[in-house]
Amino acid sequence: MTAPNMPFLDVRDLEVRFPTDDGVVHAVDGLSFTLQRGKTLGIVGESGSGKTVTGLSLLGLHDPRRTQISGQIWLEGTDLLTLGESELNEMRGEKIAMIFQDPLTALSPFYTIGNQIAEGYRRHAGGSKAAARKRAVDLLGRVGIPQPDRRVDNYPHEFSGGMRQRAMIAMALSNNPSLLVADEPTTALDVTVQAQILDLLADLQSEFNSAIILVTHDLGVISQVADDVLVMYAGRCVEKGDVRALLSRPxxxxxxxxxxxxxxxxxxxxxxxxxxxxxxxxxxxxxxxxxxxxxxxxxxxxxxxxxxxxxxxxxxxxxxxxxxxxxxxxxxxxxxxxxxxxxxxxxxxx
Amino acid sequence: MLRFVVRRLITSVLILAVVSAVTFFLFFVVPGDPARLSCGKICTNEKLAEIHHNLGIDRPLVVQYGDYMKGIVVGRDIIETGDKVHCDAPCFGYSFVNHQPVWETFLDRFPATLSLALGAALLFLLGGVSLGLVSAIYRGRAFDKVAIGLSLTGASLQIYFIGIVARAFFVDKLQWLPQPGYTPLTEDPGQWFAGLLLPWIILAFVSAALYARLSRASMIEALQEDFVRTGRARGLSARSIYLKHAGRAAISPVVTVFGLDLAGLLGGAIITESVFSIQGVGRLAITSVFASDLPMIMATVLLAAVVIVTANLIVDIAYALIDPRVRIS
Incomplete structure (x- = not known):
């Protein structure tokens, strides 16, 4: 499958453009980076620097009718950009998962936490509803939700902000993805909760050996959890490297x-x-x-x-x-x- | 959930009490003496006073209101054309015009209105909402454009225009459809269906436009929700994303409008009933107004209020079923 020296994720010359009435928006303009399993890459930049757009293109979540994407995204020897929508949809949630910034809006208000976790799990892993529910309870326990067997039947509005983000993480991890894209996972949380969530991500990473892309505008977060850092400006990488070396001598x-x-x-x-x-x-x-x-x-x-x-x-x-x-x-x-x-x-x- | 329903039920009863009181007093504030209507051409003061007494309108308003409400709940004795008769609950009095119990007349007319309203509502809800949802999913493509054009046409038409044109064309000229009208379902289901088909279609066409546009707009909004993106990011099927997740978010505003619309139709679709010669509650209300048939008018107004308050109650319960966040407040 994967050649020993081949990076797990290899993004080459990624360009994402959005044609608009005012002209073409060059959201990502020739971005390249690699990432190994078990490692965390921090992508940092201001709002509008192309961080989130990059994360979304890894999952192919841009509307193809409104987006022009070019370049290559190699994941374990497959170029994701050559895949059709249905093949890509099989990988989403299973191989690649995403954690979003605001867990209140990113979770559906109409269904219980358990229902939402179970739905994504069954979509890829199959099995009975009861098994999926048990999986949801396990996952909620794993991410540190107290009384998971009871909380599984709560709605998102019955959770606190930190617990919602934990539930979001549980949801993303439900199928043991090998690549996790976390888009500002701690921005909506207060600082103590932020530290807990980052610790949780690190723990789960060492357990599942997933590769994590952490998109944030917060260099403090990057310095705590990332192995490598990539600084984006206007859709391009302006500086990247080992996180300690780079942050000590940018x-x-x-x-x-x-x-x-x-x-x-x-x-x-x-x-x-x-x-x-x-x-x-x-x-x-x-x-x-x-x-x-x-x-x-x-x-x-x-x-x-x-x-x-x-x-x-x-x-x-x-x-x-x-x-x-x-x-x-x-x-x-x-x-x-x-x-x-x-x-x-x-x-x-x- | 049960507490929510009980609380809403109590509020509904209170609202009805207020509505009935306001309606009652309004009718007695307006000028005109109802006794004169049943007094006849040769009307002496003694005769007038007697009618006043028989109608009970020589007593204080509050007593009359209490009496009226009592009649609705448990029935009451009424002096009708000189004789004392017992009027069973729900008693809305006797018509000044044909001297029949108001409730019986209403019951006689209501099935026509109910048939018209439910049939049309089913058509325009299903047609309009599915058109709107599909347009939202295929936003900007050919299907969407045709659907928008069609619904814009529908929304610009009025029943009294398209209804009359359609009747002249499909019924009189092409003779594809029988004369519209109401035959009781129990009497002849085939006739019932055939007579209502054109009114249903026309009413549905005009109203479906609104639902198509409303559900399209709210579906487009729902599709931009973050949790829909989460669903996509988790590889959920298109079916689940559109129906389970986005659809549920899109349906709330539709439910609100539908509840009020249906209530409006049940209260009497005056124009539609007139255009298609259906003897429903709407036409009953109009003829009662022209005949100054006070008990009849009171009853149609009150019952329309009951229907609207009930519809609102159902909408609220539906809301709580759709959105768990509503249940807590």
């Missing part, structure tokens, strides 16, 4: 901006947060150069106005498995990190 001005905008518990209250100035570009009329250039504080350091005229390509960076799309030369980047950024971040850490 190389791309956009990643710097994201890190500088995180509030830190131990920083002085009078140290202002630094937001990334400006707003993401329109995905209809992308600038011809670096998409981040209009918001970049460092593009003046690059000679000949290259940032404005030439799109930087993703090339290997010093980080293991890393990539970087930036015109700044290595020396300048290291100087900025060492002299300006690390003291700022460390200062607030110490």
């Amino acid at each position: 190389q791309m001005p956009y990643t710097w901006g994201l890190l500088s905008s995180i509030p830190r518990l131990n920083s002085d209250v009078d140290v202002p947060l630094v937001p990334v100035r400006g707003a993401p570009p329109s995905l209809i009329d992308l600038p011809s150069g670096c998409p981040f250039q209009p918001r970049c504080d460092h593009s003046w350091r690059v000679a000949a106005d290259r940032c404005r005229t030439e799109r930087p390509v993703l090339r290997p960076s010093g980080v293991p498995g890393g990539g970087l799309a930036c015109h700044l030369d290595e020396e300048t980047r290291n100087r900025i990190v060492d002299e300006d950024l690390l003291p700022l971040w460390e200062g607030s850490r110490s």
Whole structure:
């Protein structure tokens, strides 16, 4: 089946476009990444950077009449983009599962939690209703719902936010998927619950050896659970690599901006947060150069106005498995990190 | 759930009590002396006073209302054309015009209205909703466009136009259908069906348009719900996604409108009944108004209110059955 060196998931040059009346929206623009089983890839970026669109295309959930998708999504030797709707539908929920951001709206208000878990389970695994119900009770217990045999008959509105997200996870795990796409799984939850959910995901991952793609705008979440991180900007990967290496020495001005905008518990209250100035570009009329250039504080350091005229390509960076799309030369980047950024971040850490 | 139903039942009874009181007092506030209607051409003051007394309208309004309500619940004695007669519950009095018990006349007319309303409602609900749901699923494609066009046509037509045209065309000219009218089901089921067929179709065509558009809009909205996307992400079958998940979310607004529509039809489809010569409650109400037949008018208004309040109660219960979130509030 899978060649030993072949990655479990191999996304190559993924492009997702939505034709609209105003023009074509380039939601994802040439994205490539790989992921092994048992590993977690964090995809991070602002709203509209293409994170969620990427997650949805892994499951083929875009309306084919309104979407143009190109590239390749290899999952264990099969290119998902060549599959027909019915073949893909067989894989959804079974091999690939998705956890959504807001468990209140992502669960149907009309059916009990148990009914919803059981329905998806039976769809792929078959078996009797009683067996599916037992499976639902087991799963709810597994994700830490107290009294699962009683709570299985509750409706989503009778659950708290954290419990709903646990139920959502139970639902996604019902058929032991090998790839789990978690789209902002903790954004709607408060911080203590967030930590519990992330722990739960990590536990279940080590148990089932699934690959997880964690889509979030929260670098804090990424640093807690991801093995690799991919920073998206305007539908492209601008920086990626091993999570520790990348977060300790980020190389791309956009990643710097994201890190500088995180509030830190131990920083002085009078140290202002630094937001990334400006707003993401329109995905209809992308600038011809670096998409981040209009918001970049460092593009003046690059000679000949290259940032404005030439799109930087993703090339290997010093980080293991890393990539970087930036015109700044290595020396300048290291100087900025060492002299300006690390003291700022460390200062607030110490 | 049971508590919910009981609570709604109590509210319904209260609403009916208020409606009946308001209706009753309104009718006695309007100018005109009902006694004059049954007094005849040569009317002396003594005769008028006697009629007043016989009708009981020389007593205080509250007493009259109590008496009227008592008649509905347990029956009462009434002086009718000079004789004292017992009027069994539910007693709505005697008609000023034909001097028959109002309830009997109503019972005589109601089956025609009921047949017309239920038959048409079944047609327009099934036709309209399925058209709407399928259009939503095939949104933007040929089926959807034809269906929208058709329902727009239906919605722009009025019964008194299309009804008369259809009658002239299908009945008088082509003679495909018999003369519309009402024959009691128990008398001749074939006649019953044949006579009501055209009214059903026309009424359904005009109303189905609304249901098609309503259910299309709410299905399109439902298909954009997050939980529908969750269903897709879990590989559920199209059938389950459309019917079990999206369909259930889409049906609530349809149920509301349907409940009120059906109640309206049961209260008397005045225009339809007139166009198709059906002697139903709607025409009874109209003729009673023209004849100033007060007990008859009171009864039709009150019974229409009963039907509407009952329909609302059923809609609320249906709501709670469809959406478990409704049951808790």
